[in-house]
Amino acid sequence: MAEFTTLIEDMAVAMRLGIHPHEAAPQRVLLSVWLTVDYPGVPADTIEAVLDYDRVHDGIRALADEGFALQETLVERVAALCLADARVRRVRVRSVKADVYPDARVGCEIVRGR
Template sequence: MNEYAILLDGLEVSIGLGIHDHERAAPQRVSLNVAMTCRYDMPPADRIDAVVDYDYLREGILALAAGRHIELQETLCDAIAALALAGDERVQEVRVRSMKLDVYPDARVGCEVVRRREAP
């Protein structure tokens, strides 16, 4: 097996996220990083159909951000991980990190999850 890490790094979205009244009042900036471990039977040919195309992931995240308000970063990370694993069976593992950018003036706060495809 050949493993590759496909990275979507630093995607900044404006999203309704949080439990506090001020977080419910307006969307906030969140930075998202996603790393997908993909397995291929052989080194992929130099064609997009031979690899996991990350467009579906980016588009899905943007749709998620435009959708409903989400209470917790854990919920957001889990939803993105599920999206990554559902998009292509060659994705074996996904690591998702979210960072709220404007909570504190001197720090970012975030969450990270790792999810693996379950064996059949």
């Protein structure tokens, strides 16, 4: 068994996220995803043999288009997207509102596994 970690770090999306009136407009959100992926052995050097991170990237973009009230909901939905691939054993998802405060970033993180 070969265990790999596939990463998408600090993916910037503009989306509606939040409950406050000033968050009604899209804001910059940074998303990072760490996927622990199990393969039966060292995968062949083809995209068909491994997790295609384009699917995760595009799925995150589609979720961002939906918008959410809570970061907790966003990270849960991204985790579910990742776990749809049976080879993913564990996923950690972090969202960060990059510009909500002038002196701090605000985020949420979830870890899910099988």
